Amino acid sequence: MSEFTQLLNQRFRGYFPVVIDVETAGFNASTDALLELAAVTVKMDEQGDLQIDQTFHYHVNPFEGANLEQAALDFNGIDPNCALRGAIDESDAIKDLCKQIRKAQKAADCQRSVIVAHNASFDQGFVNAAIERSNIKRTPFHPFVSFDTTSLAGLTLGQTVLVKACEAAHIEFDQREAHSALYDTRKTAELFCFMVNKWKALGGWPN
Secondary structure (H helix, E strand, O other): OOHHHHOHHHHOOOEEEEEEEEEEOOOOOOOEOEEEEEEEEEEEOOOOOEEEEEEEEEEEOOOOOOEOOHHHHHHHOOOOOOHHHOOEOHHHHHHHHHHHHHHHHHHOOOOEEEEEEOOHHHHHHHHHHHHHHOOOOOOOEEEEEEEEHHHHHHHHOOOOOHHHHHHHOOOOOOOOOOOOHHHHHHHHHHHHHHHHHHHHHOOOOOO
């Protein structure tokens, strides 16, 4: 067994990376509805490279009194009233996600989970707002630390738009699938793993 097998808990100072993407009915996390939420966890292989592990995905009913901006719905193509979405209440979605992430974090022997996202402050804001509305006291996520793949991609690939960064990293990206939380999370996770692994290949980690 390689020395890298147990090192995920050391790679990010005890943080457990969780790649997140949300689709929403606006830009204000306090007032606008969270409509879709996806998360991808990562693991470290025997060579010390990151790879995608588990995936979690939820269609979410707007919370009571939530604002729905039509322009946002037109952009992401979500009909909040469509029964075929199979949506569940926001509190059920966020509670299940926290439960699953706590379990994965514990299995990785990490101390805290950290949200990884493209333009991370946006997704983190909506996740934090949903956690607060759901009265979750024991959240696995750090309340303000995040890893922003936009900044990382700007540094490593010279691109900040997700599709352009993926293209630069030779990661297949179908723009017809974009703005689905599940698809965007998967691609963001692939991009994150690529950048972390590339840094290691260049000798940046471990020291």
